[in-house]
Amino acid sequence: MKIIVCIKEVVDTGLSLDFGLSNRVVFREGLPLRLNPNDAEALSMALALKSADKVSAVEITLISIGPERVESYLRDGLAVGADKAVRIWGEDFQELSAYQKAKLLSRAVSLFGADLVLTGTTSLDTGNGQAGALMAAWLDKPCVSEVVSLELAGESDSINLMKDIGRGQRETIQCSIPAVITIKGEGRKLPYASLDKLLESKSSEVMLLSLTDLGISVEELKNDPTRVIGLVYPRPRPKKIPTPESSLPAFDRIMKLLEGGISHRQGRMLEGSSEELADQLFELLINEGVIHPATD
Numbered sequence: 555m556k557i558i559v560c561i562k563e564v565v566d567t568g569l570s571l572d573f574g575l576s577n578r579v580v581f582r583e584g585l586p587l588r589l590n591p592n593d594a595e596a597l598s599m600a601l602a603l604k605s606a607d608k609v610s611a612v613e614i615t616l617i618s619i620g621p622e623r624v625e626s627y628l629r630d631g632l633a634v635g636a637d638k639a640v641r642i643w644g645e646d647f648q649e650l651s652a653y654q655k656a657k658l659l660s661r662a663v664s665l666f667g668a669d670l671v672l673t674g675t676t677s678l679d680t681g682n683g684q685a686g687a688l689m690a691a692w693l694d695k696p697c698v699s700e701v702v703s704l705e706l707a708g709e710s711d712s713i714n715l716m717k718d719i720g721r722g723q724r725e726t727i728q729c730s731i732p733a734v735i736t737i738k739g740e741g742r743k744l745p746y747a748s749l750d751k752l753l754e755s756k757s758s759e760v761m762l763l764s765l766t767d768l769g770i771s772v773e774e775l776k777n778d779p780t781r782v783i784g785l786v787y788p789r790p791r792p793k794k795i796p797t798p799e800s801s802l803p804a805f806d807r808i809m810k811l812l813e814g815g816i817s818h819r820q821g822r823m824l825e826g827s828s829e830e831l832a833d834q835l836f837e838l839l840i841n842e843g844v845i846h847p848a849t850d
Contacts, residue, residue, distance in 0.1 A: 555612045557600045558666060560659050560673035560685070561593040561631065563624050567678050589627045592674025596737040598744050599704055600672055601635045606706070613637045617662050619647070619655055625760050633747035633755040640666070640761045646772060652680075653780045656688030661768040663693060668732060670713070675699050675736040686736035698729050699736040 566586040597616070604612040615638040616631045618624045628639035642658050650658075663671055671693070676683040683699070690697030703716040707728055717725045718738050729735075747755075765772065798810040824834045839845045 555603075555670065556615070556666070556668045557603065557612060557670045557672065558615045558617055558663055558668040559593070559597045559600050559631070559636070560671065560689075561597065561616055561618045561627055562590045562674070562677055563587050563618070563620050563627060564590045564678040587623075588678075589630075590674050590677045592676060592737055592739040594744055595739040595742045596672040596674055596735075597631055597634075597636070598742045599737060600670075601745065603670075603704070603706065604635060615640060615666055615668070617642065617659060619643065619650065619658055628760050629755040629758060630744075630747070632758050633751040634745050638761070639758065640763060642763045642768070644765050646775075651778050651780055651782070652682045652684040653688060653778050654775055656685045656692060657770065657775065658768060659685070660689045660692035661770060662763060663689070665763075665768070670731055671695075671734045673734075673736055675701075675738045683736075686734055690734035693732075693734065695732050695734050696729055697734045697736070698727055700738045701735050702738055702740055704735065 564587065566588045597614075600612075600614050604614060614636040616628050616636045617640045618628055619642045621643060622641075625639070625641060628641060632639055640662060642662060659673075671689065673686050673689070675686065686699060687697050698715050698717060700718045701715045702718050702724070705714050707714045712728050712730050713733070713735075715727045715729055715735065717727055719725045765775065798807040800807075802810070822838075824831050824838075826834065836845075840847060
C-alpha cells in the first residue's frame with residue numbers, strides 16, 4: 555500500500571496574530587513557525603497503519619509545498635518512519651491559495667501514485683479546510699473529512715473511518731480506496747525518533763519538484779477562480795439575559811437589560827493592621843468555602 559501524507563508549515567498561533575489594515579492578510583514576518591498539528595496527526599495515523607499492516611508493505615511519502623526550511627519537517631518525518639520526502643517549490647510561489655495548493659499536490663500525487671492520501675482537515679493559520687476536498691476533486695477520488703481514526707477493513711480495497719460530525723457525535727464509515735482522507739486532530743503525538751534515525755535523516759534525499767516537473771504552467775497555476783475577500787474575528791457567544799418583570803416601568807426594564815450584558819466585579823476592601831488584615835482574610839476564605847476550619 556502506498557500512502558501519501560501532505561504536510562504544511564503554519565504560523566504558531568500560541569502568539570497573537572496581527573491583521574492587515576485591509577483585513578485580508580495575516581502578517582507572518584518574525585512569527586514562530588511549526589508543523590500543522592492536524593498534518594502531524596495524519597502522519598501519526600499513517601505510521602500506525604504501517605506498523606499494523608503485517609500482510610503488505612506500506613510505503614509512506616511525505617509531500618510539502620514550501621521553501622528550503624520546510625525540509626526540516628520532512629526530515630523529521632523520515633526519522634520517525636516515513637520512506638520518502640518530496641518538496642514542491644518555485645520562484646513565483648507566494649501566498650498560494652487553497653485551490654492552487656490542491657492543484658500542485660494533486661499533480662504530485664498523480665506522479666507518485668497512492669492508495670491513500672492523508673492530510674489535515676484545517677490548518678492553524680488560515681483554517682480554510684478546502685485543500686483536501688479540492689485534491690479529491692482533481693484526482694477524481696472519494697473524500698472523507700473530519701476523520702478522527704482509521705483502520706484497514708477486512709477487504710483489501712476499503713478502509714474503516716470514524717468521522718466527527720459535531721456535538722460529540724461520531725459516524726463510522728467504510729470507504730473504498732484509493733481515497734483522500736482529511737484528519738481532525740485529537741492530540742495524538744508523533745513517535746520519538748532515535749538518535750541514529752535523526753542523524754540518518756539529515757543526509758536523506760528530499761526530492762524537489764518544480765512546476766515543470768509537475769507539468770503545470772505559470773498561467774495555469776494563476777488561473778484561480780477563488781479569492782479571499784476578507785478576514786473577520788469570530789463572533790462572541792451571546793449571553794442569555796433573563797426577561798425583566800413586566801410590572802417594572804419601561805425605563806427600569808431597559809436598564810435591567812443593559813446591566814445584564816456586563817458582569818460587574820464584586821470586591822471588598824479590607825482595612826486595618828497586618829494582624830487584623832490576616833484575620834479578616836482568614837475569615838473571608840472560610841465564609842467563601844475556600845478553606846475549612848479544623849474540627850475536633
